[in-house]
Amino acid sequence: MSFKIAIASSDNQTINEHFGRARHFLIFDLVDSRFTLAEVREIASPHCGGVQHDAAAVENIVELLSDCRLVLASQIGPRVIELLRIKEIKGYAVSGLIDQTLARLASSYEVKNYLKNLE
């Protein structure tokens, strides 16, 4: 399995979108020890159009991202984190520049461990 990260961003520069409001996720893949953009995955109906959270819509989004290991957004609710966890995906609420975050992750223990296990 590859090492994919899904990031919720509206400007393609920063992690600035809520998980529930994202209209698309940027999917990055680990290639030659660096994360590069693989695709832009559209979300048919974001689950958070206001106050009501549509449970089925949430599950759909989680299912859509099930090939990823990490999901990053500026905000992710605890219930979503739990749903992701059941699928062995880690979800984190973070902010900042996408490039910087990915560079950091590329040299993290998580990635190093993954690469080591490939050998």
Next chain:
Amino acid sequence: MPINIQNLESPTRENRLGAITGYQGTIKDLVSKASGCALKNRERLFSQTSACSSGCAQGHLSGIRDAAIVSHAPIGCAADSIGSNVQNKWGNKVRNWENQNVKFICTNMTEEDTVFGAANKLREAIREAYRRYRPKAIFVTTSCTSAVIGEDINGVIDELRQEIPVPLAPVFCEGFRSKVWASGFDAAYHAILTWIVKPPEKKTNNVNMINFRGSAKDAITNIFARFDLKPVFIAPFSTIEELSRISESAATISICGTLGGYLGNGLEEHYGVPYVKSLQPHGIAGMDSWLRGLGKATGREEKVEEFIVEEKKRIAPELEEIRAQLHGKTAVVGMGPSFGHNYVRVLEELGLEVLWGATWHFDQQYDHGTCPESSLKLSSAEKDLPVSVCDQQNFEILNLLHKLKPDLYVSRHGGTSVWSTKMGIAAAMVADEYSAFGYQGLLDFGYRLIDTLANRSLAKNLAARIELPYSDWWLQQETFSLLEEAVI
């Protein structure tokens, strides 16, 4: 979130109940935000150590009389078995049981294991635990290390299920998963629910009594006998056989809302055993609510009312005397959320004025979907009590005590009341969960507080000579200045 016993792991309290560890405000504000799902956690810029899930899970499970623990961890994570052993010994003594050490093996993960994995060690340790102790079940606990390096605990256990004829239960309690160490209790109870509890074969008059160490077991047994009910104390000092049958009980009740919620709700959801969702039995209002809840769940309302009236009449004169002696004294409370919000009420029942309630975390809701009953009750009082939430951050507690200068600091959990003493403030540590149990307990606790306040010589002398490790700068700062703003 329903309690799912098909999953291997229980969700952390943050994810399941919206638990927070950073807040400052008032009880009415706290409850109103929690009820609207609008409470956000505040992170700290400086932190001191707290406790971890693994310590709670292991400490609790190692008290089961005929179970063994295999801790898949470096040696340090198992060292707290030394502390557990002391508590275990006390429990054996008061029950007139033969003294035995806790049954605990640690896989002693080394640096090499973090690189190459330690599945073999785990396998051998589980086999050895069975060989040495012949336990009726083996609980395998995880650690930060085993989790970070991705050990397949369940894989190893699955391999051994055919070979070892007792339940093998994984307990996912690694410390870094949660800031709320009570997540460890949930992990322990999840393991019990998933691997030990069997579907009911009959119904009994037993009541599952979820608690820590059970010092009031005789009193509870006598009280329940009046209602033709029999308590089964869970989980320390119970047996695997007893635990396997708790689905047959008439009801589940708990000494602590934090401790009991997961198992209580799980038994109700899966086996129809009603869980009593009331205040906890500390002080009069707590005991009233608790017993009435039990009465309602088991159809013994009349007998319960009789008992309540009798007891309140009995203690009334003595309680008046105690209140007169404690009148005008001020206190600050520092405890877990269930104990904390209940004990604020207890101290007020004894005539003290509570200046502040600090709790170690706060669950926005319990597993049955409502805001904790004890918090709701407190917020419905006229006074809007100032409260804060911290995971035992002593630097905040000390700053608070320095500013408020109460007569008394009443706390639960070791390592916090000592600082009050060093500041010259009398401290009472509620180590025994039954310290203010019910009607008689309220009186006993009242006398204890009177004694504590009667002779403050150690605290005063110590404070005059001991140096606190805080800079003068910190003690002048606003108590919660190191809490970041909540992220909207």
Next chain:
Amino acid sequence: MPNFIERPRYFCALGGAMETITALPGAIPVLHAAPGCAGNITWTQNGGSGLQVGGYCGALHVPCSNVQEKEVVFGGVDRLREEIRHTLDIIAGELYFVITGCVTEIIGDDVRAVINQFREEGVPIIHAETGGFKGNSYYGYELVLQSLFKNYLTKGLEKKKNKVNLWGIVPFMDVFWRGNLEGLRLLLEKLGFEVNTFFTQDDTLPEIQKAGSAALNIVVSDLYGVEAAELFKEIHGTPFIVTPLPVGPSATHEFLRQAGEAAGIDPATVEKFVTQEKQRYYKYLEPLLEGYNDLDLQRHVIVIGDANYAVSLTKFLADDLGWLPELVVFSDPLNETQQQLFSQRFDLESGLQPVVVFETDTSEVIRHFKQNWPEFHGQKYYNAFAPGFVLGSSLDRELALSLGAAHLSVSFPVANRAIIDRGYTGFRGGLRLIEDLLGSCIAAR
């Protein structure tokens, strides 16, 4: 190292490091670790360190970066930097000592880089890499000493004759550490030495910083702190001697003889002093001897202890008290070379030859006992293990009960005693130990 350990009698390296730093006057331990580590260490101290928990800034007061899963993924260096920054404002200390736990080491946080940044700002801060999986608490002690010697002590100082550093007694793991260190200090001072013991009330950080000017180092342990002594010699040029922990007159005599010889003190001076002290010792003991004999207070003993106590208690019992140590159990995990070294420490003056075993698991001790002491099968003549005594830790009470023997907790964990400044080292220490041993024998009187 054995595969698994049953009911450990120690913490991990982080635990040992944290305890050691807590005992260092004016030092603040700062943990870069998961939230529960120090909490668990505190509970262990609560249950096993003779009611001694924490200190100036220890136990649940210890600043900790409390890393969560997020830091595991993104790295914890920023959190650490923030934590140290605020610690400097909030906690008043003379030395800030950062130590690491399992998680932060596995993920490879560059703690050194963070520390160097603060050192460049002039902050008195050092660190040690003490991930729990590196070893047990005795190793954590070793790592702290090594870092102190390398990063804190002033280098290139001129040597002062008769100035010595003494270590090898691990704070909180040896619950008698304060009394033990002070006892040896007082003895050496009487012989004209100037003594630094690092961890007592009389030690200060400014003095500790000058420890490099000692002409001699004394390590009162065959194991704990020996590597640190080698490092000290490499960096500061101070030679060292290793002696077992001296408990009672015989061992203390040998200790003072060796120390005196290494420091170039006239042997006649040392002998005169020892003779005086021995006379005092036996004069104190004199009134007790009637009771000792008439009440038949000699005992068969099983000694269970760490690397220090297994040796020193056995020697005292055999060569000073006249008891009969039958079985000696080392509870530390020791490799083959270490086991051989320790087996050689039982050339006892009294000629006794106890059986020596190396066993980390509490419940296995009874098996060793049964293998080495004939069981009663209804024989006409049977030398029972009675009256018996188990001299070990509080975990060994189960064994004592099963053998109908008396018991005293000395080696870690000590749950059932409150210890403040009691010590067993030296001549006076031997008297303290006799009081406690015989007190246990007659407790039901």
